[in-house]
Amino acid sequence: MRDPYEVLGLARGASQEEIKKAYRKMAKKYHPDLNPDNPGAAEKMNEINEAYDLLMNPEKQEAARQREREEAYRRQNSYGGYGQGYGNYRGYGGFGGFDYEDIFGGRQNTYYTQAEYMPGDSFSVQQALKEISGGRYQDALHTLNSIPPTERNARWYYLCGLAHVHLNNRVQAVTYLEKAVQMDPDNQGYRYLLQKIRQPQQTYETHAAGRSSDVFGTLNRLCLGCMLAQCFCGGCRCC
């Protein structure tokens, strides 16, 4: 396809804000709904959308294209898979998942996030380690949960957290790893993994900077009808 900067009428190195503005300008011009007599408008719109994607997500675009190639190959070879549409999205690192490449890719990441055998590991812990390296994360959690509460040290919380990271269980990953760090604050590996999976929390706080996140609610003020609606249809938090 054409150079995406050219498609959007931008200079190289344009900022994200400039790219967004350019998109909106082009969309107003070429949107098919606004150009019912122009058959080329829809195609132009596709080009604009693709250019926008490329500029906003360069690294993810290539990964997505790779997955699409793999998917097409699988479909050709009658591999199961989802039907068209819902459930088949790869978006950002898989539907709802952690950014694996960011957490586990690269040598430094591996050094910190590999679950290595350590002397003194109980039989169950060794079992769980085998299961984690074998990709059997649910089994690993099952094994770890068989360990009595008295033996649940920082390493136990870390291994549970690690299994949850692999399973894309955000909440459990964060809570178990937080506990591991709490119990063994000097362990760099635990801190590193926690920091990695908390990346979205940090970007959220950056975006939210300057906005109050500590406001409380009062009984509804927008509309009496809404007040009734909220109470009736479940979700009222005023009582």
Next chain:
Amino acid sequence: MFGFVQICEKELSQQELARYRAFYCGICHTLGEEYRQIARLALSYDLTFLAIFFSSLYEPSEKQSRRNCLVHPFKQHEVIQNEFTAYAADMTVALTYHKCMDDWKDDHNLLKRGYAAALQSSYDKVKEKHPLPCRIIEEELAALLEAEKANCSDPDLISSLFGRLMAGIFGWKQDHWTPYVSEFAFHLGAYIELADAACDLESDRKKGRYNPFSSHPVNGEELRGALKTVLGAAADIFEKLPLEQDLEILKNILYSGIWVSYNTAMERQKRRGKADA
């Protein structure tokens, strides 16, 4: 479950607040016009967000008017209607219908069953228009009910079910934006389910009711960081969308308003904790 995705009123300008109200009222009027008056009771903040969000992404033409209504019989108010307030009205009916049917199945709530019956013909209309989102709502709510019955203690699994429900609702257009918008909605839905469970945790524990966090070593307040991780995943996608129109309202909701219900519940738990101690 409903009402988490709301505005932080004090941080919106008068103009922004008026615009938010106009969308809200637009959905309300559409519910009354397309379906029936009683459907207007189902109106929610969450689907108002959907309407404003999609209107910002697609910038469709808007029909603006000034109307009276039952609740505001004397003072006219601004109303905005477009294809997304229409869709929000459709999904309001679908979500409410299924939620009521589920509440009836779960604890034989007659009132809810009655309301579902009142919405039956409206829902049939919506189902014909949007079969896939309706099916997804039905399936995911059923899965949630099953998980609850099985005493599922995996909050991530539970949250992913509501996440998928929201992804199904937001992903209906099946166009270029759908992958991003679906995933954004997935994380938003996950937040809603988790925050809802966290808010109910104390009272559920006391009353021996199901809660996905019951067997976990954290309380509602400690979950705030984890909740931000989930919202952060949504924000990562949101911030890359080419949104301009009503952007301030959307950001107000995602970064401030979305904590209002949660903060209120945490404060109440703290006060109750002090009273019990």
